[in-house]
Amino acid sequence: MDHVDNILKQWQQERPDLDVVPMGTIGRVKRLNHTLMRAMEKTWAKYGLTDASFDVLATLRREGAPYALSPGDLMASTMVTSGTMTHRINQLEKAGLIERVKNPTDGRGFLISLSPPGFDLIDDAVTAHVETQAQLVSGLTEEQQEQLDALLKQFLAGFEQE
Amino acid sequence: MDHVDNILKQWQQERPDLDVVPMGTIGRVKRLNHTLMRAMEKTWAKYGLTDASFDVLATLRREGAPYALSPGDLMASTMVTSGTMTHRINQLEKAGLIERVKNPTDGRGFLISLSPPGFDLIDDAVTAHVETQAQLVSGLTEEQQEQLDALLKQFLAGFEQE
DNA sequence: TGGACATACCTTGATATCAAGATATTTGCC
DNA sequence: GGCAAATATCTTGATATCAAGGTATGTCCA
Incomplete structure (x- = not known):
């Protein structure tokens, strides 16, 4: 109960x-x-990060070299609106963790790329983050974790293609 | 994938x-x-409601007569901080959907009670809300819904008593 | 090739949230 | 009874979010 x-x-x-x-x-x-x-x-x-800033840095990091995406790609990946993404990018740029570069193939847009300090920070932070997540799921057995994951995946599948 | x-x-x-x-x-x-x-x-x-306002009105409605709780009870039930709850209550009071009454047994606090228009509104809104929710889970079979619910419940159980 | 439409990002304005601290009241202990 | 500690709520200040609209650039077709 x-x-x-x-x-x-x-x-x-x-x-x-x-x-x-x-x-x-x-x-x-x-x-x-x-x-x-x-x-x-x-x-x-x-690590001085929030949900929002971690999300952006991690998205760039896992993309692989050269660790750069357009704001539009970041928006799609993180499910936030354009105004929110502009704000997040401004904050991270001010902190020196990312850089805005003119997109060479599309004059309307930019590419957002991890700076070297941004790379180092997110690499450390994600290591700790994964440990925290392992802790959080430890209340379920491995089998339960797999079952839950499969059910969540199917639940989500009903929405993702729409 | x-x-x-x-x-x-x-x-x-x-x-x-x-x-x-x-x-x-x-x-x-x-x-x-x-x-x-x-x-x-x-x-x-x-129904002119948001997550926040629906949450408060529904909590009062399901409580049963006389449809009144303290802000502290509402905070515990909805997992928000006191500042947030004060703000929610102010908005709902301004809209005439709830009323603030001095708590007769504790001079420090108030009781928040559903007004008659608030009662009517939440009663209609929750009917529609339940229909929407039935739609949302319809991508899973009944058996899958039960399994998912049981796993979520156990996952949560690891946190609730702490 | 030029004009209409689409796209990419930013700006604006309104709201919601939290953390930390302020104020008023109650409770408990001597 | 009276003072210290706990409690209930509100206030303040900083941030994050969204929706709607603005501006500049690209794309496509007649």
């Missing part, structure tokens, strides 16, 4: 006409996401 | 020293949460 079960029980008493089973699952996804984000933020903070 | 799989593949090539399996699962939770929230926001918007 966890927090979400209590919510469902309340609804059943107040609104027995509603089928609240999906609410339980979606509520758990929301709550789990919240909890995981809060935990991971602590690790990012040790 | 979904979006998250691509991310993991990139990391494997760039940083083969890292075990990125947990990153996949956690990444899917984040992405799924984002997608589900965006979808549910559309329903809330039809």
Whole structure:
């Protein structure tokens, strides 16, 4: 009987006409996401990073050499709007972790590339981040982790192509 | 091979020293949460509500008569900080959907109660909301929904008592 | 080849959130 | 009863986000 079960029980008493089973699952996804984000933020903070800045730097790092993408590519990868991405890029540029370069093949745009300090920082931060994540999933057995992953993947598949 | 799989593949090539399996699962939770929230926001918007305002009104509604809780209870239930809750309450009070009443048994605090228009609005909105949620989970079979729910519940259980 | 449409990014304005600290009240202990 | 500590809520200041719209450049077709 966890927090979400209590919510469902309340609804059943107040609104027995509603089928609240999906609410339980979606509520758990929301709550789990919240909890995981809060935990991971602590690790990012040790490197002076946030969800947003880690996200951008990690996206550039894992891309491989020459560690550069357009703002539009970054937006698609991180699911944020253009205004948000402009803001993130400005902050990271000010911190010297990325550089804006005119896109040589498209005069409308830029390429965002990791600076050498940005590369070093994200390489250290992601090592710690992966350790934190391993900790976070350790409450489930390996088999449960695999099952959960497979179910999440199928759940997401229903949305990604649309 | 979904979006998250691509991310993991990139990391494997760039940083083969890292075990990125947990990153996949956690990444899917984040992405799924984002997608589900965006979808549910559309329903809330039809009633002039947001995630935040729906959350508060629904918490009061499911509590049952007399539909009143303290800001502190609301904070605990919704996982936001006190500043955020004060702001939410101010907005809802301005909209006439809730009322602030001096707590008769504790002079430091208030009780937040649903106004009659607030009650009517949330009762309609939650009906539509539950329909939206049923739609959102319909990509999984009933059995998969149950499995997912059980795994999420156990995952969360590792955090809730701490 | 030139004009209409599409695209890429930035700017603006409104809102939501958090962390930290302020204020008022209650509780508990002597 | 009275003072210290705990508690409940609000205030403040900094940031992040989004939606909508602006500007410059590229693309495509008649």
